[in-house]
Amino acid sequence: MKPFDFQRADRLEHAAQLCADEGTRAIAGGTNLIDLMKLQVETPQTLVDIHRLPLGRIDDTDDGGLRIGALATNTATAVHERVRREYPLLARAILAGASQQLRNKATTGGNLCQRTRCYYFTNIDQPCNKREPGSGCGALKGVARLHAVLGTSDECIATYPGDMAVAMAALGAVVEIADAKGHTRNVPVRDFHCLPGDTPWRDNVLEDGEIITAVILPPPVAGRQLYRKVRERSSYAFAMVSVAAIVALEDGRFTRADLAFGGLAHKPWQDPRLSALLLGKEPSAKLFDEAADVLLDGAQSYGENAYKIPLARRTLTAVLAEATGMEL
Amino acid sequence: MPITINSQTYDLPEDNRVTLLDFLRHDLGLPGTKKGCDHGQCGACTVLVDGMRINSCLSLAAMHDGDHITTIEGLGTPAAPSKLQQAFVEHDGYQCGYCTPGQICSATAMLQEIANGWPSDASDSLEGPMVVSGAEIRERMSGNLCRCGAYANIVAAIEDVAAAEDAA
Numbered sequence: 001m002k003p004f005d006f007q008r009a010d011r012l013e014h015a016a017q018l019c020a021d022e023g024t025r026a027i028a029g030g031t032n033l034i035d036l037m038k039l040q041v042e043t044p045q046t047l048v049d050i051h052r053l054p055l056g057r058i059d060d061t062d063d064g065g066l067r068i069g070a071l072a073t074n075t076a077t078a079v080h081e082r083v084r085r086e087y088p089l090l091a092r093a094i095l096a097g098a099s100q101q102l103r104n105k106a107t108t109g110g111n112l113c114q115r116t117r118c119y120y121f122t123n124i125d126q127p128c129n130k131r132e133p134g135s136g137c138g139a140l141k142g143v144a145r146l147h148a149v150l151g152t153s154d155e156c157i158a159t160y161p162g163d164m165a166v167a168m169a170a171l172g173a174v175v176e177i178a179d180a181k182g183h184t185r186n187v188p189v190r191d192f193h194c195l196p197g198d199t200p201w202r203d204n205v206l207e208d209g210e211i212i213t214a215v216i217l218p219p220p221v222a223g224r225q226l227y228r229k230v231r232e233r234s235s236y237a238f239a240m241v242s243v244a245a246i247v248a249l250e251d252g253r254f255t256r257a258d259l260a261f262g263g264l265a266h267k268p269w270q271d272p273r274l275s276a277l278l279l280g281k282e283p284s285a286k287l288f289d290e291a292a293d294v295l296l297d298g299a300q301s302y303g304e305n306a307y308k309i310p311l312a313r314r315t316l317t318a319v320l321a322e323a324t325g326m327e328l
Numbered sequence: 329m330p331i332t333i334n335s336q337t338y339d340l341p342e343d344n345r346v347t348l349l350d351f352l353r354h355d356l357g358l359p360g361t362k363k364g365c366d367h368g369q370c371g372a373c374t375v376l377v378d379g380m381r382i383n384s385c386l387s388l389a390a391m392h393d394g395d396h397i398t399t400i401e402g403l404g405t406p407a408a409p410s411k412l413q414q415a416f417v418e419h420d421g422y423q424c425g426y427c428t429p430g431q432i433c434s435a436t437a438m439l440q441e442i443a444n445g446w447p448s449d450a451s452d453s454l455e456g457p458m459v460v461s462g463a464e465i466r467e468r469m470s471g472n473l474c475r476c477g478a479y480a481n482i483v484a485a486i487e488d489v490a491a492a493e494d495a496a
Contacts, residue, residue: 006344006390031386035367047344049391075380079446084454095449099471100441101434102368104380105387185378235449235470 001037005046009053011213016180018048020209028071031098031116041115041131042122047310051107053211057117057216058083067176070109072131073101074164081276087217089225089244093167096229109212112165112175114205116158116266117238119143129155130200137200144259145264146238151265156200157302160193160267166276167227168215168259169268170244174212177196177206184213186274189262190248193267200266222322223248223256230263230315237264241308241315247274247323253276254324264312271295283324329394331359333358341417344390349373351389354397354446360429364473371472373398374430381437383471403436406409411492412436415485423476431472435486438468439493 009015009026019026024043027033032049036042055072058080066071066087067078077083078094094103106114120126120138127136139147139157147157163233168189175192178184206212228243231237242262248255256279261269273294280289290315321328330337333356341351349366352358352375361384364372368386375384376398404410410430415421422428441463447454450467458464465483474482 001345003345026496027391030388030391031368031383034386034388038366052389076447079444080406084447088454091447092449095447095451099371100438100448100468101371101381101383101471102386105382197340223393235467279330 002040002043003028004037004044005047007046008049009124010176012053012055012213013054013180015048015158015176015183016048016209016211018046018327019211020180022208024048026211028107030110031102031105032110036115036122039122041122042245046111050211052182055109056196061216065308066217066325068108068215068217070214071107073097074103074106074108074111076103077105077164080321086220087167087171087225089227090164090217091172092225092227093163093229093242093244096227096239096242097163097318108164108215111162112189112212112215113206114162117146117161118158121158124265130135130158130196130203130327133201136228140302143304146240146252146263147302149299149301149305149312150261150269150296151195151267152302153196153198153200155198156196157244158196158200158205158266159263161243162237162268163229163262165189165193166242166260167244168217169270170246170258172218172258174214174218175212176217177210178213179207179210186216189215189268192268203266221246221248221256221259226319227317228319228322230311231302232246237266243315243319244268246320247320249283249324252282254281254283255280257320259316261312261316264299264308283320285317285321285328288320289313291320294315313325331395331397333397334399340393346390347385348375348387348389348392348397349411350399351385352384356386358399358401361433362414362426362473364427364430367471370427370430371434372427372474373401374432374433376433379435379437379440379450398433400433403432410436411489412439412485415488416482419481419488420478421479421482421483421485422474427472427474427476431469431474431482434472435482435489438465439486439490441468442488442490460487460494462487 025044053067126138229242231322246258362372364370368383373385
């Protein structure tokens with residue numbers, strides 16, 4: 001690990017001021033950042049320890065939603081009584097990720113900001129436009145088993161690796177962000193992460209000097225909530241494909257179909273055309289197939305990850321069938 | 329603020345790069361906690377921080393000022409082993425033994441998590457009651473790898489302790 005200055009922030013504004021420097025990283029749980037520092041993928045000049053800032057609470061909001069503090073651990077969120085009862089999708093997504101040891105340390109804000117597990121990104125001997133802009137993308141014609149099939153660019157085909165944010169995207173959650181001047185802004189989770197385009201080093205919309213303070217869940221909605229994660233072993237592995245779904249039917253027709261997908265793109269993937277297609281229609285194998293056509297319209301594979309396109313189709317179909325009680 | 333490890337207090341290391349794992353092993357001479365992968369994948373370095381299990385390899389010692397850490401040395405001694413330590417011996421819950429301290433620290437916290445009613449990915453219901461089944465133990469212990477493959481005996485040891493606590 002490269003030497004760094006270590007500062008403890010006791011106030012949010014102080015932390016944000018310190019983080020305004022490009023070479024500074026905030027550290028909370030550290031489960032991803034320390035790993036990347038050991039690999040010298042991350043070489044911050046200064047680490048700002050924010051883990052004792054008072055951002056760990058999970059509180060009801062006035063409108064009946066839930067405000068999950070940026071420093072609430074993944075465990076605290078997954079076991080929270082209201083999360084389990086009213087947002088089971090989120091509890092399921094968190095529990096499907098990592099190990100208990102990691103979830104005990106990992107925080108809400110850190111989980112949103114976790115970096116890709118692309119093998120080329122984490123190996124400093126390999127080219128990677130995300131880690132070293134302009135060096136090329138090793139995965140494009142290399143080992144790409146876990147890589148993206150939607151929203152890719154010639155610069156980067158990495159995936160966003162997390163589960164929590166996929167559920168939050170489907171739930172319509174909002175990221176609350178503060179800066180050093182005490183200003184806050186809210187960004188929907190669906191707009192928080194970026195597609196790689198020609199700026200693949202940019203994972204999300206956070207600017208230098210901004211710190212996530214919370215994720216706000218809207219009031220719970222009626223419907224069936226499901227999170228299905230397909231992976232190479234049944235525990236402690238990243239998603240090849242995951243589907244988060246909130247589905248409701250009335251009189252046998254879709255009245256809600258909020259869907260988000262993990263493992264397919266550089267961000268939790270959502271496509272407004274899906275709910276537009278499904279709403280008002282009766283569930284059927286044919287309809288689910290049409291939904292998969294919409295989802296995968298424009299999908300592009302890179303050798304080893306070609307399996308993801310049929311896998312996404314089947315996983316979406318299975319989730320819609322389970323959510324609507326259909327036997328396929 | 330100092331750090332408390334197995335009821336003894338220590339000053340934090342001067343080098344802020346030192347992980348909690350290296351601090352325990354190299355600075356304090358507590359080699360029970362093991363370094364396996366050093367990347368949070370194998371769980372050999374599992375310790376308890378205020379009762380919660382974490383990977384000590386992915387945590388800076390400097391960030392544990394004021395925390396209470398329990399390592400395998402703090403759970404029991406050869407003369408007075410903890411119930412899990414005793415059960416691992418009785419069930420042969422290891423072969424080479426390198427992952428064992430992490431397995432036992434992890435299992436110690438896991439039984440408390442189940443007692444708390446916390447669900448896992450293997451739980452049918454998120455709201456309980458939580459059961460100690462083989463499937464639950466395998467899922468909840470998935471952050472601890474055993475390259476010798478002593479999993480069957482590790483699960484048996486944990487089941488034994490859970491059953492004894494249930495009967496108590």
